[in-house]
Amino acid sequence: MKKIILFISFLTFGMSQSGVEIAQMVDDRATPKDMTSSTTMVLTNKKGKTRTAKIFSKSINNNKKQIMWFLSPKDDKGVAFLKIEHDDKDDEMRMWLPAFKKIRRISSKKKGDSFMGSDLSYEDMSSREINENTFTRLDDELVDGVDCYVIEAVPNRDLRSSYSKHKTWIDKNLIMAVKEESYDRLGNLKKIKSFKNELVGKYRVMAGIFVKDVQNNHTTNITFDDLKLDTGIKANLFHEKNLKRLPRN
Amino acid sequence: MGHPIREWVIEKTLKHPKRTIVVSLFLTIMMASGAQYFVIDDDMMKMLPKNMPSRVAWDNVMEEFGNTDMVYVTFGIRDEKGINPKMLSSLWDFTRALEDMPEVEKVTSITTTERLDSEDGFMEVSDLQYTRDLYPEEVEDIQNYLDNNENIKKQLLSRNEDYLNVVIQPVKKAPFDVLSHNVKNLGNELLSDYETQYGGAAYITGMVPGLIRDDVAMLMRAGMLIMVLILLVNLRSVAGVGMVLMTIVLSLVFMLGFMGWVYRLTGSEKFLFTMMNTSMPIILLTIANSDGVHMIAKFFKELRKRRNTQEAVRVAMDSLLIPIFLTSITTSAAFLAMVFAPIEQMIGYGISISAGILWAWILSSTMLPALISLKKWKMDSKAVTHASIFEKGIDILAKQVAKHPKYILTAGLFLVSIGGFGVTMVEVDVNFSSFFKKGTELRDGMDFMEEEMSGTMDVRVRVEGDIKDPENLQSLIELQNYMEEEPKVGMSFSIANMVQQMHKTIMDDDPKYETIPDTRGKVNNLFTMYSFSGDPDAFESLVDYDYEVGLVTAMSKTLHTNEILTFVKGIESYVIESFPEGLSAMVTGMAVVFRDLVFLIVKSSLISIIVSIFVIGGIASLFFRKLHWGFLAVVPLTAAVILNFGFMGIFDVKLSHITAILASIIIGVGVDFAIHYIAQFRRYSRDRSKYDNLSRKVIDDVGYPIVLDAASNMGFGALLFSAFVPIQYIGGLMVFAMVSTSLGTLTVLAAMTELLKKKIIEQ
Numbered sequence A: 001m002k003k004i005i006l007f008i009s010f011l012t013f014g015m016s017q018s019g020v021e022i023a024q025m026v027d028d029r030a031t032p033k034d035m036t037s038s039t040t041m042v043l044t045n046k047k048g049k050t051r052t053a054k055i056f057s058k059s060i061n062n063n064k065k066q067i068m069w070f071l072s073p074k075d076d077k078g079v080a081f082l083k084i085e086h087d088d089k090d091d092e093m094r095m096w097l098p099a100f101k102k103i104r105r106i107s108s109k110k111k112g113d114s115f116m117g118s119d120l121s122y123e124d125m126s127s128r129e130i131n132e133n134t135f136t137r138l139d140d141e142l143v144d145g146v147d148c149y150v151i152e153a154v155p156n157r158d159l160r161s162s163y164s165k166h167k168t169w170i171d172k173n174l175i176m177a178v179k180e181e182s183y184d185r186l187g188n189l190k191k192i193k194s195f196k197n198e199l200v201g202k203y204r205v206m207a208g209i210f211v212k213d214v215q216n217n218h219t220t221n222i223t224f225d226d227l228k229l230d231t232g233i234k235a236n237l238f239h240e241k242n243l244k245r246l247p248r249n
Numbered sequence B: 001m002g003h004p005i006r007e008w009v010i011e012k013t014l015k016h017p018k019r020t021i022v023v024s025l026f027l028t029i030m031m032a033s034g035a036q037y038f039v040i041d042d043d044m045m046k047m048l049p050k051n052m053p054s055r056v057a058w059d060n061v062m063e064e065f066g067n068t069d070m071v072y073v074t075f076g077i078r079d080e081k082g083i084n085p086k087m088l089s090s091l092w093d094f095t096r097a098l099e100d101m102p103e104v105e106k107v108t109s110i111t112t113t114e115r116l117d118s119e120d121g122f123m124e125v126s127d128l129q130y131t132r133d134l135y136p137e138e139v140e141d142i143q144n145y146l147d148n149n150e151n152i153k154k155q156l157l158s159r160n161e162d163y164l165n166v167v168i169q170p171v172k173k174a175p176f177d178v179l180s181h182n183v184k185n186l187g188n189e190l191l192s193d194y195e196t197q198y199g200g201a202a203y204i205t206g207m208v209p210g211l212i213r214d215d216v217a218m219l220m221r222a223g224m225l226i227m228v229l230i231l232l233v234n235l236r237s238v239a240g241v242g243m244v245l246m247t248i249v250l251s252l253v254f255m256l257g258f259m260g261w262v263y264r265l266t267g268s269e270k271f272l273f274t275m276m277n278t279s280m281p282i283i284l285l286t287i288a289n290s291d292g293v294h295m296i297a298k299f300f301k302e303l304r305k306r307r308n309t310q311e312a313v314r315v316a317m318d319s320l321l322i323p324i325f326l327t328s329i330t331t332s333a334a335f336l337a338m339v340f341a342p343i344e345q346m347i348g349y350g351i352s353i354s355a356g357i358l359w360a361w362i363l364s365s366t367m368l369p370a371l372i373s374l375k376k377w378k379m380d381s382k383a384v385t386h387a388s389i390f391e392k393g394i395d396i397l398a399k400q401v402a403k404h405p406k407y408i409l410t411a412g413l414f415l416v417s418i419g420g421f422g423v424t425m426v427e428v429d430v431n432f433s434s435f436f437k438k439g440t441e442l443r444d445g446m447d448f449m450e451e452e453m454s455g456t457m458d459v460r461v462r463v464e465g466d467i468k469d470p471e472n473l474q475s476l477i478e479l480q481n482y483m484e485e486e487p488k489v490g491m492s493f494s495i496a497n498m499v500q501q502m503h504k505t506i507m508d509d510d511p512k513y514e515t516i517p518d519t520r521g522k523v524n525n526l527f528t529m530y531s532f533s534g535d536p537d538a539f540e541s542l543v544d545y546d547y548e549v550g551l552v553t554a555m556s557k558t559l560h561t562n563e564i565l566t567f568v569k570g571i572e573s574y575v576i577e578s579f580p581e582g583l584s585a586m587v588t589g590m591a592v593v594f595r596d597l598v599f600l601i602v603k604s605s606l607i608s609i610i611v612s613i614f615v616i617g618g619i620a621s622l623f624f625r626k627l628h629w630g631f632l633a634v635v636p637l638t639a640a641v642i643l644n645f646g647f648m649g650i651f652d653v654k655l656s657h658i659t660a661i662l663a664s665i666i667i668g669v670g671v672d673f674a675i676h677y678i679a680q681f682r683r684y685s686r687d688r689s690k691y692d693n694l695s696r697k698v699i700d701d702v703g704y705p706i707v708l709d710a711a712s713n714m715g716f717g718a719l720l721f722s723a724f725v726p727i728q729y730i731g732g733l734m735v736f737a738m739v740s741t742s743l744g745t746l747t748v749l750a751a752m753t754e755l756l757k758k759k760i761i762e763q
Helices: A002-016 A019-028 A240-244 B004-015 B017-037 B053-065 B085-099 B136-148 B150-156 B176-190 B201-235 B238-266 B275-306 B309-340 B344-374 B389-403 B405-423 B441-452 B470-484 B495-506 B520-531 B561-578 B590-624 B627-650 B659-685 B694-721 B725-760
Strands: A034-044 A050-060 A065-072 A080-084 A092-097 A102-105 A133-143 A146-155 A163-171 A176-184 A189-200 A203-213 A218-229 B071-076 B104-108 B114-119 B122-127 B163-170 B195-199 B457-464 B489-493 B549-556 B584-588
Touching: A019 A133, A019 A146, A065 A240, A080 A240, A092 A240, A092 B520, A102 A240, A133 A163, A146 A176, A189 A218, B004 B017, B004 B309, B004 B344, B017 B238, B017 B344, B053 B457, B053 B549, B053 B584, B053 B590, B071 B085, B071 B176, B071 B201, B071 B441, B085 B104, B085 B136, B085 B163, B085 B176, B114 B495, B122 B495, B122 B520, B136 B150, B150 B163, B150 B489, B163 B176, B176 B195, B176 B201, B195 B201, B195 B441, B201 B238, B201 B275, B201 B389, B201 B441, B201 B694, B201 B725, B238 B275, B238 B344, B275 B309, B275 B344, B275 B659, B275 B694, B275 B725, B309 B344, B309 B590, B309 B659, B389 B405, B389 B694, B389 B725, B405 B627, B405 B725, B457 B470, B457 B561, B457 B590, B470 B489, B470 B495, B470 B520, B470 B549, B470 B561, B495 B520, B495 B549, B561 B584, B561 B590, B584 B590, B590 B627, B590 B659, B627 B659, B627 B725, B659 B694, B659 B725, B694 B725
Parallel strands: none
Antiparallel strands: A034 A050, A034 A218, A050 A065, A065 A080, A080 A092, A092 A102, A133 A146, A146 A163, A163 A176, A176 A189, A189 A203, A203 A218, B071 B163, B071 B195, B104 B163, B114 B122, B457 B549, B457 B584, B489 B549
16 A cells, blocks of 8 residues: 555656655655664775674664664674664664673764774764754656665754765665765765665565775675564664673574 | 096197086086976884884884874973863864874874773763863863873873873874874964973984984085085185085085986985985085095195286196095995995985085086186286295195104004994984984973873883783783883883773773683683774774784883893893783884884994095005005004094093094095095105105195195084084084094094005005
8 A cells, every 4th residue: 555655646746845844755665663683794994804794683663763783793792782773862772791791871962973993983873863863855866777766864053963964876676875965073984885685575675785984994894694674673672781692583 | 747548638629628627517507407306305113124023023013003103292281280171172172183184093182081980880981071161070080081091191190290192192103294284283272371391202303314414504505605615714715615505505406416316216205305414415525525626726726826817727637636536436436335224215325425525526627627727817816926825734734744753653652542442332223202402402301201291202112912811811911010120110001901991891991800710711801892882993093903913002101222222121031921821012113113113224334434434545556556555544544533533532422423424524534534645645755855845745736626625624623512412522522523634634644644655655
C-alpha cells in the first residue's frame, strides 16, 4: 500500500517536490522494526595503514536504540557500546570496558567526535530529524548512471551541529541516499560518504558505507553482513547490563 | 727562448690585445648569462647526506611521526599573567592563521590542546580553549586545568606564566627558510602588542643561512673596499687596480654563471648556492686577486727597469704565465678533490670554484696583459718611478733571510711545533647559540627561550616493541626519568604519559592511578575509550598506527656537541642495560644528525686537506720534474694549516663546519705563494751569476706581490665585524692565514731553499 502511495505521490508531484518533501519521502520509506548484523569496519589512515574491527550489533526503531559488541581485533574483544536516542532529552551512550569491569557513560555533548577512531561521528550515526534541518532541492544529477534527487540540508543553529550543511544524492527509484557530502562549520568539504544498498527480504537496507575524510585523508569502509531483519528483538535488550555479555545470536 | 705555447700566448695577446679583450668579455658574458638560472637555496636539510645512518633513522622517525623539528614562538608581557582573555584571543588568531599555512603540519598551543576530564567515570576529551572569546570564568577554568597538569603547563606556558608558547610542527620536507619567514611575518602582524620571541631548530636553521649570507655579502663589500685601498696605496695606479678588480669581478660572475648553467642543464642540487657556498666568493676573490696582483706588480717592476710598456708586459707574462698556470692547476685540483666529499653541496662547490679559478687564470694570463698593453702609462708617475712601501720592506726581509737562514728556519719550526701542540686542543662544536653575538635578535630570542621555556632542543628516542605492553610502557617512563636527570632537560613526554593520564581519568581522577595499568587489556581499554571521545590522530606524534613504534621526546636547553655526545651515549647504555627483551631504542633528532654531520664535514675537510696537499705536491713535482720541489711547494701551506688549527686550539676557537673551510683558503692561497717562489727560484738559479744572492733576488722579486696579495686579502678582516661568531673567526683567521702563508713562504720556504740550494738546484 505504502509503495502505491509513494508511486501516486511521485506521479502527482513529478518534478515539483521540494527538498523537505524529498527528505520526508526518505524518512517515510518502509524500514524494518529491528535489525541484526555482523559489521566489518576497516579504517585506513593517510599513510595507507589499516585497522579492522568486527562488530556484532542489534538495533530497533530505525537505529534509535542500538547495542554493539566488539568481536575483534583481539585487543577490543568484549568492549561493548549502547546508544539510545531520545526525542525530548539528550541521547544516552554507554560503554563496557571488560578489563576494568566498568561501564562508562559517553557524553552526548560530543556528537561531532569520531566513533571508535572511524570517520563517522556520533552525529553521523544519529537520525537526521526533518524539523531540525532546512532542506533545499538542488538540480537533479546522475550518480554512476543512477538518476538522483539532490537536496541540501542545513542544520538549525540550535542544533550545534559540527557541520554547516550536507548535500545528499537520493536514488529516485529507491528513495535512498547513494552519496553525501558533509561540510564543516567553515563551509569546507569535510567528508564524502557513499552508500551501498541491498534488498533483504522485503526491505531495501543499507549494506555498506564508505566514508572519506578529505581533510585528514582518512577513510572508513563499513560493511553490514548477515543482515537479519524483523526478528523480534525485545526493547529490554538495550540495557547496560546486557553490554557485559555477548549474545549467542 | 721560452716554451712554444707560452710564446704563442704572449704573441697573440700582445699582437691582438683588443681582440683578446673582446673574446674574453664575450666568453665571460656568455657564461655569466647562466646567472639567470643561479638558485639560492637556504634549505640546510639538503646538506645532510641521505645515506648517513643517523639521517636514515631520522627520516624514518619523520616518516612515522612527522617532522620532529619545531618552530617555537613565545609571546606576552613580562610579569603580566599570560592566561587572560585578550592574550587567548590573540593566541587563537595566531594559531588558526598558522594552521592555514601550507608549510605547517600541526600547531600546539592552548588553542589546540585537548583536555581530559573525568565525567561520571567517562574520559571526556574536549578542547582546552573551545572558542576565541572567552568569559573570565572560562579563562579561569583553563588556568585551573593547567595548574593540575604541570607537564602540559610546562609546554604551553613560560616559567613565570607570563608568556604563552606556540609550538609549530612543519610538514615533512617543509622549506624551513620559507616557514620561518612566514611565521615571523605573521607574528609581526598579529602579535604586535606583545613581546614576541622565536626559536627552535627549524626556525634557526631556516633563518641562519639567509642572515649569514646577507651579513657576509655586506662585509665582503667592506672587505673589497679595504682590498682596493691597500692595492691603491701600494700600486698608486687607479688603472692598475681597476684592471685587477675587473679580473676578479669577471671571474666571479663567470663562476656564478657556471653554477647556473650546470644547474639548468643537469638539474643537480649539487649546484644550488647554499649556506655552505657562502665562502666561495671570498675564496675566489683571494685567488683571482693573487693572479692579478702578481701580474700587475711584476709589470710595474719591469716597467720601472725597462721604461717600455710592451717589453715590460712581455717580460711579466714570460715570467708569470707558468707560475700562474701552475697555481691555478694545483688549486683547482685541490678543490676538485672535494668531489669525493660525502656532502653533495661540497661536490658542486669544488667543481664550480675550480671553474672560477681556471677562468681567473685565463683572464690574468690574457685579458689582463692585453689591457695593460693598451694603456698608455705615464713613465713619470710614482707607480713606475718609485718602489712602494712593501717593496722597500721586502728588501730588508730578503737580506735577513739570506743572512740567517738557519735562525729563521728554526724559529719557523718552533712556531709550527707550538701549532702542532695546539692542534691537539681543538674542539668540535656546532652549538647554534654560540653562532650569534649577544645582543643580536636571534641570540636574544634563544637566550630568552633558554631562560623561560622547558627547552627548545629536542632529543628523540625511537622505541620499537609492543607499545601496549605495560612492562614496555613502564620502561618508557623510566627512560624519561633517566633523561630528566640531565640538568638541562626540562621535561619529557611519550605515549606512556598519556596512558598514565587516561588511567587517572578513568579512575575518577584519583591521583594514585596516575600509573601504567597492570594488564595489557586495561591499557587497550584506555585507548579504546579515548577513541570514543578524542581525535583519532591525537597520538600520531607519539605512537604509530599499529602501536609498534613509539617516540620519547626530551626537551632540553641547548646542549653543546660534547654534551650531546655524552647524553646520547648515556641513553644508549641505559637502553642496553635496562630495556626488557623485545623493546629496542635508537636516539635521533636534529641535534644528533647535526652532530654527525659536523663530524662528517670536519673529517671530510681533513681528508680533503691531506689529499689536496698530496695532489699539489704531486703536480708541483711533475711540473718541476723533481720530487723535492713538490715537497717544498707544500711546506708553507702545511705549516700554515698546522698553525691555523693550532691557533684555534690554543685560543679556544671551536672547529665547526664553517671554520673548517678556512683550511681551503689557506691551501688555495698558500700554494700560490709557494709556487711563485719556487718558479722564480728555479728561473734565477739557471743564471749562475745570481747564485750567491739567489734567495735575496727571489724574495726581492716575488716577495712584493706575495705581501701585497696577502695584505690586500687581509681586507677580509672586515668579517671580524660580523654578527655571527664563526664568521668573525673566519675574519680573524683569514688575517692570520695571510700572514702565516706569506711569511711562511718568504721565511721558512726561503730559508729551506737557501740552505738546500746546493742540493736542489739542477746541474
